Amino acid sequence: MHLEDLKKEYDNLQSKYGAKELHAIYSGGCTKNPDICFVFMNPTGKNNAAKMEWNGLRAPWISTKNIWDLFYQTDLLNFSIYSHIKAIKGKDWTETFAKEVYEDVEKHKYFITNLGKCTQIDARALKDCVLEKYLNLLEKEIEIVQPKVIILFGNQVSSIVLKEKISVSKCRKKKFEKKINGQKYSFYAVFYPVGNGRYNLDKAIEDIKYIKKIEGL
Numbered sequence: 001m002h003l004e005d006l007k008k009e010y011d012n013l014q015s016k017y018g019a020k021e022l023h024a025i026y027s028g029g030c031t032k033n034p035d036i037c038f039v040f041m042n043p044t045g046k047n048n049a050a051k052m053e054w055n056g057l058r059a060p061w062i063s064t065k066n067i068w069d070l071f072y073q074t075d076l077l078n079f080s081i082y083s084h085i086k087a088i089k090g091k092d093w094t095e096t097f098a099k100e101v102y103e104d105v106e107k108h109k110y111f112i113t114n115l116g117k118c119t120q121i122d123a124r125a126l127k128d129c130v131l132e133k134y135l136n137l138l139e140k141e142i143e144i145v146q147p148k149v150i151i152l153f154g155n156q157v158s159s160i161v162l163k164e165k166i167s168v169s170k171c172r173k174k175k176f177e178k179k180i181n182g183q184k185y186s187f188y189a190v191f192y193p194v195g196n197g198r199y200n201l202d203k204a205i206e207d208i209k210y211i212k213k214i215e216g217l
Helices: 001-019 069-072 079-085 093-108 128-145 156-164 194-214
Strands: 027-029 036-040 112-116 149-153 176-180 182-189
Touching: 001 128, 027 093, 036 128, 036 156, 069 112, 069 194, 079 149, 093 112, 112 128, 128 156, 128 176, 149 156, 149 194, 156 176, 156 182, 182 194
Parallel strands: 036 112, 036 149, 149 182
Antiparallel strands: 027 112, 176 182
Protein backbone atom coordinates (compact mmCIF):
# COMPACT_ATOMS: atom_id res chain seq x y z
CA MET A 1 0.00 0.00 0.00
CA HIS A 2 1.10 3.57 -0.74
CA LEU A 3 0.03 6.96 0.64
CA GLU A 4 -1.64 7.65 -2.70
CA ASP A 5 -4.00 4.74 -2.03
CA LEU A 6 -5.45 6.51 1.03
CA LYS A 7 -6.46 9.71 -0.75
CA LYS A 8 -9.74 8.38 -2.13
CA GLU A 9 -10.86 7.50 1.40
CA TYR A 10 -9.85 10.96 2.65
CA ASP A 11 -11.85 12.55 -0.16
CA ASN A 12 -14.90 10.46 0.71
CA LEU A 13 -14.66 11.49 4.36
CA GLN A 14 -14.27 15.14 3.30
CA SER A 15 -17.67 14.94 1.60
CA LYS A 16 -19.19 13.62 4.85
CA TYR A 17 -17.47 15.72 7.50
CA GLY A 18 -15.74 18.65 5.81
CA ALA A 19 -16.79 21.82 4.01
CA LYS A 20 -18.27 20.91 0.63
CA GLU A 21 -16.45 23.74 -1.12
CA LEU A 22 -13.01 22.68 0.14
CA HIS A 23 -10.63 19.81 -0.56
CA ALA A 24 -9.28 17.39 2.02
CA ILE A 25 -5.70 18.06 3.08
CA TYR A 26 -3.40 15.03 3.09
CA SER A 27 0.19 15.06 4.41
CA GLY A 28 3.70 16.06 3.38
CA GLY A 29 7.40 15.78 4.04
CA CYS A 30 9.71 12.79 4.36
CA THR A 31 7.74 9.64 3.54
CA LYS A 32 10.50 7.04 4.01
CA ASN A 33 11.44 6.35 7.63
CA PRO A 34 11.41 9.96 8.87
CA ASP A 35 12.88 10.81 12.23
CA ILE A 36 9.56 12.28 13.38
CA CYS A 37 5.92 12.10 12.32
CA PHE A 38 3.98 15.12 13.63
CA VAL A 39 0.23 14.54 14.04
CA PHE A 40 -2.06 17.57 14.34
CA MET A 41 -5.88 17.76 14.57
CA ASN A 42 -7.50 18.81 11.28
CA PRO A 43 -7.02 21.47 8.58
CA THR A 44 -8.97 24.69 8.08
CA GLY A 45 -9.90 26.87 5.13
CA LYS A 46 -6.89 29.11 5.84
CA ASN A 47 -4.85 26.53 3.95
CA ASN A 48 -4.71 27.63 0.30
CA ALA A 49 -4.25 24.02 -0.75
CA ALA A 50 -7.85 23.28 0.27
CA LYS A 51 -9.22 25.62 -2.39
CA MET A 52 -10.72 24.08 -5.52
CA GLU A 53 -8.43 26.05 -7.84
CA TRP A 54 -5.24 24.80 -6.13
CA ASN A 55 -3.40 22.21 -8.22
CA GLY A 56 -0.28 21.75 -6.11
CA LEU A 57 0.70 19.83 -3.01
CA ARG A 58 -2.18 19.36 -0.56
CA ALA A 59 -0.21 19.33 2.67
CA PRO A 60 -0.86 20.75 6.16
CA TRP A 61 -0.15 24.36 7.16
CA ILE A 62 0.31 25.79 3.66
CA SER A 63 -0.26 29.59 3.69
CA THR A 64 -0.05 29.83 7.51
CA LYS A 65 2.68 31.39 9.66
CA ASN A 66 2.63 30.44 13.33
CA ILE A 67 3.31 26.71 13.16
CA TRP A 68 6.53 27.32 11.27
CA ASP A 69 7.86 29.12 14.37
CA LEU A 70 7.82 25.75 16.10
CA PHE A 71 9.66 23.96 13.29
CA TYR A 72 12.27 26.70 12.96
CA GLN A 73 12.90 26.90 16.70
CA THR A 74 13.38 23.13 16.91
CA ASP A 75 16.00 23.23 14.13
CA LEU A 76 13.69 21.65 11.58
CA LEU A 77 13.44 24.46 9.03
CA ASN A 78 15.96 26.39 6.94
CA PHE A 79 16.26 30.08 7.88
CA SER A 80 15.70 31.37 4.35
CA ILE A 81 12.48 29.38 4.00
CA TYR A 82 11.32 30.49 7.44
CA SER A 83 12.11 34.14 6.70
CA HIS A 84 10.08 34.02 3.50
CA ILE A 85 7.13 32.42 5.29
CA LYS A 86 7.17 35.20 7.87
CA ALA A 87 7.54 37.93 5.25
CA ILE A 88 4.63 37.08 2.95
CA LYS A 89 0.88 36.99 3.38
CA GLY A 90 -0.97 33.69 3.32
CA LYS A 91 -2.62 34.50 0.00
CA ASP A 92 0.83 34.94 -1.57
CA TRP A 93 1.86 31.33 -1.07
CA THR A 94 2.17 29.78 -4.52
CA GLU A 95 2.15 26.12 -5.48
CA THR A 96 5.88 26.46 -6.24
CA PHE A 97 6.68 27.95 -2.83
CA ALA A 98 4.62 25.28 -1.04
CA LYS A 99 6.71 22.67 -2.87
CA GLU A 100 9.93 24.41 -1.74
CA VAL A 101 8.76 24.44 1.88
CA TYR A 102 7.98 20.75 1.86
CA GLU A 103 11.22 19.90 0.10
CA ASP A 104 12.92 21.53 3.10
CA VAL A 105 10.70 19.52 5.46
CA GLU A 106 11.78 16.36 3.65
CA LYS A 107 15.46 17.31 3.93
CA HIS A 108 15.01 17.70 7.68
CA LYS A 109 13.52 14.18 7.80
CA TYR A 110 10.08 14.75 9.24
CA PHE A 111 6.53 14.08 8.11
CA ILE A 112 3.52 16.31 8.83
CA THR A 113 -0.04 15.02 8.94
CA ASN A 114 -3.38 15.53 10.69
CA LEU A 115 -5.46 12.88 12.40
CA GLY A 116 -8.53 14.29 10.65
CA LYS A 117 -8.07 15.18 7.00
CA CYS A 118 -11.49 16.87 6.64
CA THR A 119 -11.04 20.60 6.04
CA GLN A 120 -13.38 22.96 7.88
CA ILE A 121 -14.09 26.59 7.01
CA ASP A 122 -12.73 27.71 10.38
CA ALA A 123 -10.99 26.27 13.43
CA ARG A 124 -14.10 24.69 14.95
CA ALA A 125 -13.41 21.67 17.11
CA LEU A 126 -14.30 18.29 15.64
CA LYS A 127 -16.09 15.75 17.79
CA ASP A 128 -14.20 12.66 18.91
CA CYS A 129 -16.54 10.47 16.87
CA VAL A 130 -15.42 12.23 13.66
CA LEU A 131 -11.70 12.06 14.41
CA GLU A 132 -12.07 8.41 15.35
CA LYS A 133 -13.19 7.71 11.77
CA TYR A 134 -9.64 8.56 10.72
CA LEU A 135 -7.70 6.50 13.26
CA ASN A 136 -7.43 3.39 11.13
CA LEU A 137 -6.25 5.51 8.19
CA LEU A 138 -3.64 7.25 10.35
CA GLU A 139 -2.34 3.86 11.45
CA LYS A 140 -2.07 2.81 7.80
CA GLU A 141 -0.21 6.05 7.12
CA ILE A 142 2.23 5.27 9.93
CA GLU A 143 2.73 1.73 8.61
CA ILE A 144 3.59 3.09 5.19
CA VAL A 145 5.88 5.90 6.37
CA GLN A 146 7.60 4.02 9.24
CA PRO A 147 8.64 6.98 11.42
CA LYS A 148 11.12 6.56 14.25
CA VAL A 149 9.04 8.70 16.63
CA ILE A 150 5.47 10.01 16.51
CA ILE A 151 4.56 13.29 18.19
CA LEU A 152 0.86 13.86 18.90
CA PHE A 153 -0.37 17.41 19.48
CA GLY A 154 -2.99 18.09 22.12
CA ASN A 155 -5.17 16.10 24.52
CA GLN A 156 -7.84 15.15 22.01
CA VAL A 157 -5.55 13.73 19.33
CA SER A 158 -3.34 12.01 21.90
CA SER A 159 -6.29 10.37 23.65
CA ILE A 160 -7.83 9.09 20.42
CA VAL A 161 -4.59 7.74 18.98
CA LEU A 162 -3.36 6.14 22.21
CA LYS A 163 -6.85 4.98 23.20
CA GLU A 164 -6.55 6.28 26.75
CA LYS A 165 -7.37 9.53 28.49
CA ILE A 166 -4.38 11.82 28.01
CA SER A 167 -3.67 15.13 29.70
CA VAL A 168 -0.54 16.52 28.08
CA SER A 169 0.28 18.64 31.14
CA LYS A 170 0.56 15.45 33.22
CA CYS A 171 2.65 13.36 30.83
CA ARG A 172 5.16 15.74 29.29
CA LYS A 173 8.25 13.96 27.92
CA LYS A 174 6.73 10.56 28.66
CA LYS A 175 7.14 7.87 26.01
CA PHE A 176 4.12 5.77 25.10
CA GLU A 177 4.39 2.61 23.05
CA LYS A 178 1.71 1.23 20.78
CA LYS A 179 1.69 -1.66 18.35
CA ILE A 180 0.31 -1.17 14.86
CA ASN A 181 -0.06 -4.36 12.86
CA GLY A 182 2.44 -6.08 15.15
CA GLN A 183 5.11 -3.39 15.03
CA LYS A 184 5.90 -1.25 18.07
CA TYR A 185 6.07 2.54 17.69
CA SER A 186 7.12 5.28 20.11
CA PHE A 187 4.68 8.14 20.78
CA TYR A 188 4.88 11.38 22.75
CA ALA A 189 2.03 13.76 23.62
CA VAL A 190 2.91 17.46 23.26
CA PHE A 191 0.97 20.67 23.86
CA TYR A 192 -0.94 21.97 20.83
CA PRO A 193 1.15 25.02 19.82
CA VAL A 194 -1.15 27.18 17.65
CA GLY A 195 -4.54 28.88 17.85
CA ASN A 196 -5.82 28.83 21.42
CA GLY A 197 -2.73 26.81 22.32
CA ARG A 198 -0.30 29.48 21.17
CA TYR A 199 0.61 30.31 24.78
CA ASN A 200 1.96 26.74 25.06
CA LEU A 201 4.36 27.15 22.13
CA ASP A 202 7.44 27.42 24.35
CA LYS A 203 6.49 24.22 26.19
CA ALA A 204 5.96 22.39 22.90
CA ILE A 205 9.37 23.56 21.65
CA GLU A 206 11.03 22.50 24.91
CA ASP A 207 9.48 19.04 24.75
CA ILE A 208 10.33 18.48 21.09
CA LYS A 209 13.95 19.44 21.72
CA TYR A 210 13.99 16.97 24.63
CA ILE A 211 12.45 14.21 22.48
CA LYS A 212 14.98 14.79 19.70
CA LYS A 213 17.84 14.57 22.20
CA ILE A 214 16.60 11.54 24.12
CA GLU A 215 15.78 9.68 20.89
CA GLY A 216 19.08 10.63 19.23
CA LEU A 217 17.42 12.47 16.35
